[in-house]
Amino acid sequence: MAYKFKRQIFGFMDLLRFKKMVPTREKMLAEGSAKPLPKTYRVNETAKILHPGMQDAELIAIKDETADMKTYTFKLSRKMMFRAGDYVTVGHKIGGSLVSRPYAISSSPLTALNEGTADVTIKKAGFFSDWMYDNAKVGDTFRIGDPSGFFYYDGVRDRKDVVGIAGGSGITPFVCMARAIKEGSEDFSLTLFYGARTEKDLAFKQELDSLTGDKFKVIYVLSDEENDKYEHGFVTAELIQKYAPASYSVFMCGPQAMYSFADKQMEKLGLGGKYVRKESNCVGVRDVKPQQFTLTVHIRDEVFTVKADSRETLLTAMERAGLNVPSKCRAGGCGYCHSRLISGKFTIAGADKRRMADIKFGYLHPCCSYPDSDMEIDVPAGESD
Numbered sequence: 001m002a003y004k005f006k007r008q009i010f011g012f013m014d015l016l017r018f019k020k021m022v023p024t025r026e027k028m029l030a031e032g033s034a035k036p037l038p039k040t041y042r043v044n045e046t047a048k049i050l051h052p053g054m055q056d057a058e059l060i061a062i063k064d065e066t067a068d069m070k071t072y073t074f075k076l077s078r079k080m081m082f083r084a085g086d087y088v089t090v091g092h093k094i095g096g097s098l099v100s101r102p103y104a105i106s107s108s109p110l111t112a113l114n115e116g117t118a119d120v121t122i123k124k125a126g127f128f129s130d131w132m133y134d135n136a137k138v139g140d141t142f143r144i145g146d147p148s149g150f151f152y153y154d155g156v157r158d159r160k161d162v163v164g165i166a167g168g169s170g171i172t173p174f175v176c177m178a179r180a181i182k183e184g185s186e187d188f189s190l191t192l193f194y195g196a197r198t199e200k201d202l203a204f205k206q207e208l209d210s211l212t213g214d215k216f217k218v219i220y221v222l223s224d225e226e227n228d229k230y231e232h233g234f235v236t237a238e239l240i241q242k243y244a245p246a247s248y249s250v251f252m253c254g255p256q257a258m259y260s261f262a263d264k265q266m267e268k269l270g271l272g273g274k275y276v277r278k279e280s281n282c283v284g285v286r287d288v289k290p291q292q293f294t295l296t297v298h299i300r301d302e303v304f305t306v307k308a309d310s311r312e313t314l315l316t317a318m319e320r321a322g323l324n325v326p327s328k329c330r331a332g333g334c335g336y337c338h339s340r341l342i343s344g345k346f347t348i349a350g351a352d353k354r355r356m357a358d359i360k361f362g363y364l365h366p367c368c369s370y371p372d373s374d375m376e377i378d379v380p381a382g383e384s385d
């Protein structure tokens, strides 16, 4: 449709309005507040707390929990908001490489906001945790990542009653949840089955006992020790039925062997799908014949050539070579290390968690991919601040 221009003639009133424009503005400016404009706005401050990014944090305390578990308290340089059950990456320079691992936060969400600290509890089992045990000292500075994860209560998805199954250091996200329920930052009921070998292996026992109430109870299950105070054996379907409410969602966190056993119990209970959540474990070493490959890595406009071992993931190979590459979950779940395959063959640890589009357009997750040949990949640069 053709636009019809409407001819208008400036009239006397227009001239009057034009003449008044400057004095009107001057009057408005004179009436305005003399207070200087704020340097920052609440919405920006909230966004910074929700997404603090990588930050330096000072290690201010180390506490023994059991013979092979310690809690490390970090003083954050920026405030952090997270959901009970989230994890953070903890990183440090080791032999010229920035090495990091994800750990569930064991302190409560309000502690991070009010006191500016966050605790992670680490079991001595693996390269980085061994290093922490032997080298980390109060006063050292670490790189702490954004809080992340999917292992948290969601009122839309989950039933109001949650049954938790914890094994070993898998207790840490549940300690955070129990603390959050007590302080009121989470609103659900948790019945926690905590499996350990002996009484001495139960971390946080005193505190867990003190947190029990209407919305939180804990059942200790010892596999290698018979003791009248505790259940004996493993967390079976029968044991869950003995203590659990009528309907519930199940959250589990622990070693792979515990998941294999628990999966069978879930079948017996007729539970599956959205009612069962499992925290992912970091991908470890592959049990194959050692072979050495060449990995060519493109990061922005730089190209690096590094050695890759058939038993280690591509991410480990790049970190070992001192490259600053992104990682969070190290389990193929968060997509943070998402990289483009240029050439080569690889095997994915466990289930392929990539999206269909990633598979179609040749993307992979270096954190859970082992090289089967020389490879060339295009990787995003890691965060530097």
Ligand code: FES
Pocket: 326, 327, 328, 329, 330, 331, 332, 333, 334, 335, 336, 337, 338, 365, 366, 367, 368
């Ligand atoms: S670090 Fe999470 S998918 Fe690779």
